[in-house]
Amino acid sequence: MTDNTASDILRIAVAQLNPTVGDVAGNLAKAREARADAARQGADLVLFTELFLAGYPPEDLVLKPAFLKACERAAQDFAGDTADGGPGVIIGTPLKRKSGTHNSIIFADGGKILAERYKLDLPNYGEFDEKRVFQAGPEIQGPVNFRGVRLGIPICEDIWGDVGVCETLAESGAEILLVPNGSPYYRGKVDVRHQIVIRQVIECGLPIIYANQLGGQDELIFDGASFAIGSDKTLAFQMSQFEETVNVTTWKRNRAAAGAQSGNNSEGWVCSEGPMSKIPETEEADYRACMLGLRDYVNKNGFRNVVLGLSGGIDSAICAALAVDALGEERLRAVMMPYRYTSKDSLKDAEDCARALGCRYDIVPIFEPVEGFLHTLTQLFEGTKEGITEENLQSRARGTILMAISNKFGSMVVTTGNKSEMSVGYATLYGDMNGGFNPIKDLYKMQVYALARWRNTHVPPGALGPSGEVIPNNIIDKAPSAELRENQTDQDSLPPYPVLDDILECLVENEMGVDEIVARGHDRATVTRIEHLLYIAEYKRRQAAPGVKITKKNFGRDRRYPITNRFRDGG
Numbered sequence: 001m002t003d004n005t006a007s008d009i010l011r012i013a014v015a016q017l018n019p020t021v022g023d024v025a026g027n028l029a030k031a032r033e034a035r036a037d038a039a040r041q042g043a044d045l046v047l048f049t050e051l052f053l054a055g056y057p058p059e060d061l062v063l064k065p066a067f068l069k070a071c072e073r074a075a076q077d078f079a080g081d082t083a084d085g086g087p088g089v090i091i092g093t094p095l096k097r098k099s100g101t102h103n104s105i106i107f108a109d110g111g112k113i114l115a116e117r118y119k120l121d122l123p124n125y126g127e128f129d130e131k132r133v134f135q136a137g138p139e140i141q142g143p144v145n146f147r148g149v150r151l152g153i154p155i156c157e158d159i160w161g162d163v164g165v166c167e168t169l170a171e172s173g174a175e176i177l178l179v180p181n182g183s184p185y186y187r188g189k190v191d192v193r194h195q196i197v198i199r200q201v202i203e204c205g206l207p208i209i210y211a212n213q214l215g216g217q218d219e220l221i222f223d224g225a226s227f228a229i230g231s232d233k234t235l236a237f238q239m240s241q242f243e244e245t246v247n248v249t250t251w252k253r254n255r256a257a258a259g260a261q262s263g264n265n266s267e268g269w270v271c272s273e274g275p276m277s278k279i280p281e282t283e284e285a286d287y288r289a290c291m292l293g294l295r296d297y298v299n300k301n302g303f304r305n306v307v308l309g310l311s312g313g314i315d316s317a318i319c320a321a322l323a324v325d326a327l328g329e330e331r332l333r334a335v336m337m338p339y340r341y342t343s344k345d346s347l348k349d350a351e352d353c354a355r356a357l358g359c360r361y362d363i364v365p366i367f368e369p370v371e372g373f374l375h376t377l378t379q380l381f382e383g384t385k386e387g388i389t390e391e392n393l394q395s396r397a398r399g400t401i402l403m404a405i406s407n408k409f410g411s412m413v414v415t416t417g418n419k420s421e422m423s424v425g426y427a428t429l430y431g432d433m434n435g436g437f438n439p440i441k442d443l444y445k446m447q448v449y450a451l452a453r454w455r456n457t458h459v460p461p462g463a464l465g466p467s468g469e470v471i472p473n474n475i476i477d478k479a480p481s482a483e484l485r486e487n488q489t490d491q492d493s494l495p496p497y498p499v500l501d502d503i504l505e506c507l508v509e510n511e512m513g514v515d516e517i518v519a520r521g522h523d524r525a526t527v528t529r530i531e532h533l534l535y536i537a538e539y540k541r542r543q544a545a546p547g548v549k550i551t552k553k554n555f556g557r558d559r560r561y562p563i564t565n566r567f568r569d570g571g
Contacts, residue, residue: 007148008253010467013038013046015246016224016239018215020300021055028053028074032081033089034246037169039086041248045146048091048178050156051103056182056213062133068096068175075106083111083209100135104179105153107144115144119155121163127184127220127557140165143174152177159200163174170204171227176207176269185223185289186552190279195414197229207231207269214244216296219557221289224277228271241257242288249274286550291460292440293548295326298412306488307405309398310334311352312346315416317353317442317471318452322439323414325463329358333411337366337398345474352472356464369397386405395431403434412436415545420445420497422544422555423504424530425537433544441547442554444501495526503530509553514569531569539563
């Protein structure tokens with residue numbers, strides 16, 4: 001209930017939940033369940049994440065009037081729930097007002113919407129393009145009074161930039177800042193968020209609670225890891241990463257500290273109770289991001305199960321492990337599709353991997369369809385030299401078989417190309433690129449190996465797969481090969497993967513010039529060749545399946561290069 005009497009204790013629940021874009025009714029139901037949970041834990045207030053009722057990011061759904069109306073109805077209904085005397089709520093939703101359509105929050109208590117706040121700093125870089133669909137709030141709006149405590153509510157990017165929102169709120173009398181966020185995962189992002197918030201605490205002198213969304217949305221992974229930094233610039237609480245949870249944190253007013261500030265409560269609130277979860281190390285975090293992304297893409301889009309080609313190689317093996325961990329062994333069908341160049345080792349390795357994971361395993365030889373294609377094309381290809389075209393027929397036969405299984409049984413095809421291959425075009429359109437989703441699309445080859453080794457000695461929390469060695473060591477140890485011709489290895493066409501990956505990280509992640517990369521010790525001819533391959537493979541990447549974003553600059557959302565492009569560094 002609404003009460004203007006100042007309290008010395010405030011119990012704030014942070015709802016770190018997994019909404020679905022466009023499922024307004026489902027998101028509202030999830031919010032109601034979380035509020036009931038928070039009430040049972042004794043919470044006074046529940047802080048939800050950015051655009052929770054819509055799901056984040058809603059992209060061009062925001063341009064649809066019916067969608068905006070559905071979100072506003074849900075916000076009003078949820079506000080009405082607070083008439084029961086339980087916790088107040090802060091929840092994100094798009095709102096259409098005279099000043100435009102805003103990325104907003106509503107603050108509700110006592111059965112009414114008592115305040116709205118609009119995001120001022122709209123991100124328009126990397127994976128974000130909010131200026132396309134939203135208008136910035138017209139001005140910095142002051143704190144809201146919740147049961148005698150003045151709360152500032154900046155929204156996500158408002159604390160990332162230099163627009164002065166936090167400092168202005170402090171000057172306006174805010175005592176605590178509560179920040180709803182939709183901050184996607186990339187490697188090392190938790191530390192980046194901590195530093196951003198510490199910088200703002202230094203600027204404004206107030207404790208800041210950072211609530212972050214959880215879950216997969218197309219290529220983006222929201223990892224949760226909500227936290228708070230106290231006014232003393234130390235970590236006040238840390239919620240878990242990659243786990244849906246509602247945690248109640250207890251904040252106490254230190255009136256002596258507040259009085260010493262001559263009436264300014266900037267150091268008046270201290271977190272006395274809250275979780276202190278450990279954040280996973282890099283390999284675990286990357287693996288869990290891939291697992292969560294695959295699980296949510298499959299489940300949120302209504303697929304019953306998945307199918308993939310299990311070749312006996314490292315990429316398909318780790319994708320199989322991710323699929324079993326994300327969905328369970330009964331929802332994966334692995335298919336080995338051998339041809340004349342498939343080695344005995346690969347046949348054994350694929351079978352051993354499927355057996356270790358416990359998934360269904362089928363063998364579908366492709367000799368007849370490939371030979372049929374070759375026979376059909378004999379006259380047309382007469383007088384030409386056999387080469388990549390004939391090799392690619394094998395890949396396309398396999399892609400066709402996987403798509404046929406998908407059509408017949410309603411299974412989504414998991415495609416298995418890593419970022420190294422996708423960078424240089426070492427993949428076949430309408431062949432091994434066929435599929436609905438790629439969990440390792442943003443992992444370089446050496447990172448794939450690192451995650452495979454990690455998974456063989458760890459079972460991530462929430463995984464449905466078995467413990468122990470699920471990717472046979474022979475798959476990890478042998479030289480990678482597409483096995484499209486006799487005795488082929490990837491290094492027949494590409495530099496060794498440690499060299500290739502370093503060059504690609506320089507070109508893609510860091511936008512380094514050829515001279516800079518050569519100065520690192522790389523051969524100039526190799527660097528210029530890889531740069532050329534990177535540019536000419538853009539048309540393939542535009543037709544690739546979506547996949548989990550792991551790095552700061554993934555293909556598609558972050559790196560948007562033209563297909564038609566004659567620029568070469570120094571050429």
